[in-house]
Amino acid sequence: MESLLNVQNLVTSFRTADGKLPAVRGVSFSVQEGETLCIVGESGCGKSITTLSVMGLLPDNGEISEGSITFQGEELTHKKEEEMRKHRGNDISMIFQEPMTALNPVFTVGYQMMEPLHLHTKLNKKEKKSRAVELLTQVGLSDAEKVLKKYPHELSGGMRQRVMIAIALACNPSLLIADEPTTALDVTIQAQILDLIDDLKRDLGMGVVMVTHDMGVVAEVADRVMVMYAGHVVETGTVEEIFENPKHPYTKGLLASVPNVDDEEHSLEAIPGSLPNLNEKISGCRFHPRCPFATEKCKEEDPPRFQISNQHQSKCWLHEEATTNESRHEAYS
Amino acid sequence: MADSSALAQKNINTNKQESKKEKMVVQTFKRLVKNKLALFGLVIIVIQVILAAFAPWFATYPPAEQDLVNSELGIGSEGHWLGTDNYGRDVWSRLVFGARVSLLVGIGSVALGLVGGIALGLLSGYFKKLDGVIMRFVDLLFAFPGILLAMLIIAMLGTSLINVVIAISIWSIPTCARIVRGSVLSVKKQEYILAMRSLGASNTRILMKHVLPNCTAPIIVFATMRMATAILSTAALSFLGLGAQPPTAEWGAMIAAGQDFMFTSPHLTIVPGIAIMLVVFAFNVVGDGLRDALDPNMELDQ
Numbered sequence: 001m002e003s004l005l006n007v008q009n010l011v012t013s014f015r016t017a018d019g020k021l022p023a024v025r026g027v028s029f030s031v032q033e034g035e036t037l038c039i040v041g042e043s044g045c046g047k048s049i050t051t052l053s054v055m056g057l058l059p060d061n062g063e064i065s066e067g068s069i070t071f072q073g074e075e076l077t078h079k080k081e082e083e084m085r086k087h088r089g090n091d092i093s094m095i096f097q098e099p100m101t102a103l104n105p106v107f108t109v110g111y112q113m114m115e116p117l118h119l120h121t122k123l124n125k126k127e128k129k130s131r132a133v134e135l136l137t138q139v140g141l142s143d144a145e146k147v148l149k150k151y152p153h154e155l156s157g158g159m160r161q162r163v164m165i166a167i168a169l170a171c172n173p174s175l176l177i178a179d180e181p182t183t184a185l186d187v188t189i190q191a192q193i194l195d196l197i198d199d200l201k202r203d204l205g206m207g208v209v210m211v212t213h214d215m216g217v218v219a220e221v222a223d224r225v226m227v228m229y230a231g232h233v234v235e236t237g238t239v240e241e242i243f244e245n246p247k248h249p250y251t252k253g254l255l256a257s258v259p260n261v262d263d264e265e266h267s268l269e270a271i272p273g274s275l276p277n278l279n280e281k282i283s284g285c286r287f288h289p290r291c292p293f294a295t296e297k298c299k300e301e302d303p304p305r306f307q308i309s310n311q312h313q314s315k316c317w318l319h320e321e322a323t324t325n326e327s328r329h330e331a332y333s
Numbered sequence: 334m335a336d337s338s339a340l341a342q343k344n345i346n347t348n349k350q351e352s353k354k355e356k357m358v359v360q361t362f363k364r365l366v367k368n369k370l371a372l373f374g375l376v377i378i379v380i381q382v383i384l385a386a387f388a389p390w391f392a393t394y395p396p397a398e399q400d401l402v403n404s405e406l407g408i409g410s411e412g413h414w415l416g417t418d419n420y421g422r423d424v425w426s427r428l429v430f431g432a433r434v435s436l437l438v439g440i441g442s443v444a445l446g447l448v449g450g451i452a453l454g455l456l457s458g459y460f461k462k463l464d465g466v467i468m469r470f471v472d473l474l475f476a477f478p479g480i481l482l483a484m485l486i487i488a489m490l491g492t493s494l495i496n497v498v499i500a501i502s503i504w505s506i507p508t509c510a511r512i513v514r515g516s517v518l519s520v521k522k523q524e525y526i527l528a529m530r531s532l533g534a535s536n537t538r539i540l541m542k543h544v545l546p547n548c549t550a551p552i553i554v555f556a557t558m559r560m561a562t563a564i565l566s567t568a569a570l571s572f573l574g575l576g577a578q579p580p581t582a583e584w585g586a587m588i589a590a591g592q593d594f595m596f597t598s599p600h601l602t603i604v605p606g607i608a609i610m611l612v613v614f615a616f617n618v619v620g621d622g623l624r625d626a627l628d629p630n631m632e633l634d635q
Contacts, residue, residue: 120533
């Protein structure tokens with residue numbers, strides 16, 4: 001089956017004064033219809049840049065230097081700006097992190113709701129309005145007529161995020177990209193918004209790519225998880241595999257740094273050190289300076305991806321033997 | 334004025350969607366009026382606008398009508414409360430018609446300057462590639478002293494009020510472009526612009542419909558302040574004989590004509606001088622007041 005979105009070996013780099021710096025270094029993933037993929041990682045590991053590359057909305061000095069992005073079988077990387085514009089907001093939509101700043105303060109919610117409809121459909125004013133009301137009701141805002149006439153500053157953060165979701169859904173996209181949609185919200189509102197995205201995904205059959213650094217969010221919504229570190233995908237797997245059987249030391253570190261309220265004895269284990277800079281040259285595995293299990297080999301050679309199970313992959317030398325052993329087992333049987 | 338405000342009132346009632354925007358205007362106006370100096374300036378501007386709009390009703394004589402028998406009458410003379418000039422023309426009537434000229438030239442040149450400045454500012458702020466080129470061009474315009482540039486343009490185009498408008502508007506372009514560029518640079522970094530792009534909006538649409546409305550406050554302030562400069566420059570150019578040609582009643586030209594009679598009839602220079610001063614002062618304080626009224630941070634200390 002052909003997947004909805006397929007990213008192969010994506011390299012996104014930025015032109016800076018020090019030359020070209022790759023922020024995303026060969027990322028591959030795919031999203032099926034009706035599936036939620038969570039991209040997890042520390043701030044600055046290339047999560048957002050990956051999603052912006054898919055949208056074709058990289059900053060002026062960024063460019064996709066290698067790899068391919070296919071959406072519904074169409075290659076996006078070579079598309080002209082005009083053609084990309086027809087996809088954006090229509091087939092592929094995006095929700096942003098800060099609902100406080102992602103709505104234009106000088107226009108009413110209604111005006112902004114009609115923007116995507118104006119851009120991608122030929123509905124007349126009345127139809128647009130009824131569609132806007134329908135959408136706002138769909139995202140759980142009661143009294144939609146009233147909300148349409150309000151300005152963003154008159155709405156609460158949760159309401160604004162709902163409006164953002166409604167705007168993103170206006171043209172029934174088949175892929176929704178959510179860039180930390182709940183980071184700026186209260187925990188209670190967070191749960192509501194996540195439920196909402198989940199429900200809408202089921203109802204509309206969308207694929208969802210959710211970028212987050214919150215493991216709690218991942219556990220709640222993800223079908224599959226992709227862990228990124230310093231521009232690389234270090235581990236991918238289904239949500240059960242990642243949470244119950246994390247393989248990569250970085251994933252283990254991430255999970256260990258999630259507070260556990262049930263266990264009073266539990267002390268948080270932070271991953272020592274910090275994310276390397278884009279221009280830092282690190283030989284071998286980019287995680288080895290912070291890795292408690294680093295060996296000589298890690299310092300010298302960049303590990304390939306090792307298959308652990310059908311969907312579970314880890315980019316760590318530790319699993320070299322495991323896989324080779326397993327493949328040997330397979331060969332024997 | 335009264336008609337238009339009544340019309341605006343009607344709009345509020347009929348168009349509920351715009352009522353919020355109207356509210357914003359009313360709010361700004363209320364804050365502006367709280368500032369005593371700005372209120373004073375506003376009154377002067379309103380008086381000038383009324384005089385200019387209904388000049389034939391307020392003028393007691395045609396502005397160019399000569400009456401050599403009654404020349405050089407002083408202030409408070411019978412039938413000419415501001416006196417007459419060396420040709421016996423009524424100073425009050427000329428002042429009233431002069432208000433019309435300076436207002437029209439001011440509005441015309443500011444409007445033209447805004448169109449050019451906003452266009453350049455939007456382009457250079459939004460498109461990084463154009464930024465360098467446009468800003469160097471603007472620097473070039475900045476390098477000339479304003480009045481010299483205006484004189485240069487008039488020397489090329491010939492002396493007339495329309496050319497004065499063009500000259501002054503060209504001179505307003507660089508400042509306006511700089512101001513708009515600054516606002517665009519800060520607005521375009523906002524997440525809602527990225528959100529608009531993620532919806533598939535074209536650059537033109539984003540610029541005109543989303544960036545520009547967020548830059549209106551500094552543009553309004555600039556336009557008001559610039560009116561003062563424009564009126565002053567018109568008077569200066571006319572004084573130098575590059576603007577209004579006789580017998581057109583224009584304040585700068587009136588001063589120029591009156592300077593030969595400074596000792597015998599000082600009111601010929603003083604009266605139009607005061608008019609210029611008051612109007613320029615009024616636009617400046619209103620601009621200042623508007624800047625405070627449109628600044629959302631000011632709410633805290635009120």
